[in-house]
Amino acid sequence: MTARARLLMFLAAAAVIAVFFAVACVRLPAFGSASHPYGDRAVAAALEHRTANVISSVNFDTRAFDTLGEESILFGTVLGATLLLRRARDERHVRAQAEDVMTTTRLFGALLLPVALIVGVYIVAHGQLSPGGGFQGGVVLATALHLAYVAADYRVLKRLRPLAVLDVADSIAAASYSIIGLTGLIVAGAFLKNIAPLGTFNEITSGGTVPVLNAAVGVEVASGLIALLAHFLDQAVEIGDPEQRDTPDANAQGGT
Amino acid sequence: MGIGPYLAAGWVLLIALYGLVTSRNLIHAIGCLAVAQSSTYLLLLAVGYRSNGTAPVFSDLTPGTRPVVDPVVQALALTDVVVGATVTALLLALTIQLRKRHHTVDPQALTGLKG
Numbered sequence: 192m193t194a195r196a197r198l199l200m201f202l203a204a205a206a207v208i209a210v211f212f213a214v215a216c217v218r219l220p221a222f223g224s225a226s227h228p229y230g231d232r233a234v235a236a237a238l239e240h241r242t243a244n245v246i247s248s249v250n251f252d253t254r255a256f257d258t259l260g261e262e263s264i265l266f267g268t269v270l271g272a273t274l275l276l277r278r279a280r281d282e283r284h285v286r287a288q289a290e291d292v293m294t295t296t297r298l299f300g301a302l303l304l305p306v307a308l309i310v311g312v313y314i315v316a317h318g319q320l321s322p323g324g325g326f327q328g329g330v331v332l333a334t335a336l337h338l339a340y341v342a343a344d345y346r347v348l349k350r351l352r353p354l355a356v357l358d359v360a361d362s363i364a365a366a367s368y369s370i371i372g373l374t375g376l377i378v379a380g381a382f383l384k385n386i387a388p389l390g391t392f393n394e395i396t397s398g399g400t401v402p403v404l405n406a407a408v409g410v411e412v413a414s415g416l417i418a419l420l421a422h423f424l425d426q427a428v429e430i431g432d433p434e435q436r437d438t439p440d441a442n443a444q445g446g447t
Numbered sequence: 448m449g450i451g452p453y454l455a456a457g458w459v460l461l462i463a464l465y466g467l468v469t470s471r472n473l474i475h476a477i478g479c480l481a482v483a484q485s486s487t488y489l490l491l492l493a494v495g496y497r498s499n500g501t502a503p504v505f506s507d508l509t510p511g512t513r514p515v516v517d518p519v520v521q522a523l524a525l526t527d528v529v530v531g532a533t534v535t536a537l538l539l540a541l542t543i544q545l546r547k548r549h550h551t552v553d554p555q556a557l558t559g560l561k562g
Contacts, residue, residue: 194469194555197468197469198468198469201464201465201468201469205461205464205465208457208460208461209457209461212454212457212460213454213457216450216453216454216457217450219450219453219494221449221450222449222450222451222452222453222493222496223496223497223498223500224497224498225497225498225514227495227497227516227517229517229519230495230497230503230515230516230517230518230519230520233503233517233518233519234503234510234515234518237503237505237518238505238510243504243505243506244503244504244505244506245503245504245505245515245518246503246504246518246521246522246525248518249518249519249521249522250522250525250526254522257526258526261526261529261530264529264530264533265529265533267533268533268536268537271537271540272536272537272540275537275540275541275543275544276540276543276544279547320504320506321504321506322502322504326525326528326529393505393506419536422540423539423540423543426543
């Protein structure tokens with residue numbers, strides 16, 4: 192199919208989608224309307240379980256089962272990327288080079304890395320109180336570690352990154368989510384039921400199982416993301432092209 | 448305000464689909480897919496908005512004093528972001544392998560099957 196024919200087909204389909212979508216929008220409740228029955232019920236449920244951040248309450252209390260699926264997707268992606276990005280038999284392993292970095296950049300990284308890690312832990316720990324939680328804090332934790340790569344070089348990052356430990360932590364955190372759910376099933380008769388003491392509203396120990404699940408997801412996201420990025424970075428830094436030795440310029444075009 | 452925000456979400460989706468259809472580079476196509484996905488964030492948040500509403504976080508807000516936006520769709524948007532990130536990661540991994548085995552990232556040049 193030529194590019195022109197493809198574009199014409201797309202334009203016809205897009206016109207149909209646009210018309211149907213616009214007609215559907217007209218029948219939606221007006222933007223900004225006051226009626227949100229599910230929202231009101233979610234707010235009431237969160238306050239009843241003494242969780243200040245209603246979104247965390249929805250994610251880790253009322254819809255905790257859906258979040259189990261969500262974190263399983265993440266776990267599956269880490270597995271899939273590990274499988275896809277493994278070193279093939281015909282690829283060479285190139286040792287990462289030590290890079291020359293300005294002393295000020297190095298100092299900046301050394302100062303900022305612990306601060307960024309603490310911010311990540313803070314966001315995970317306060318998921319039930321303020322915007323944030325396991326997913327967001329986990330991403331902050333994983334990117335904080337990569338300051339070592341930005342401000343120094345790949346060798347420093349590799350020394351800071353115990354991949355074997357992180358792989359195990361990822362699996363344990365993913366499993367612990369289900370174990371917390373099963374505890375609810377055994378103790379209270381419902382999977383992922385909020386069984387822990389609810390604590391005091393607006394204190395760090397509030398929300399029952401919400402902070403526990405947040406911590407499990409935080410560990411899983413942080414270690415999973417570090418492992419995921421490790422495979423991508425290995426591809427870029429440490430794995431040589433299979434045919435590079437024969438034809439150095441064969442792969443120069445495209446992709447950049 | 449009417450239905451403007453909903454239509455904006457639809458517009459973002461169609462622009463992203465246009466990018467996908469005309470794409471000559473898989474990395475660009477994955478970017479377009481991410482844009483298409485972000486149209487769903489826009490739609491979800493537009494559905495959940497309540498006039499003069501604030502964030503549904505009660506650590507510094509007494510319940511009942513101000514309208515809050517719908518937290519359910521915000522939680523759905525979070526799920527959406529996570530799924531979007533995982534899909535992007537897997538597609539980028541596939542693109543790396545494709546580039547290695549077929550020496551191109553142009554989807555229109557990938558015609559033959561190769562074992």
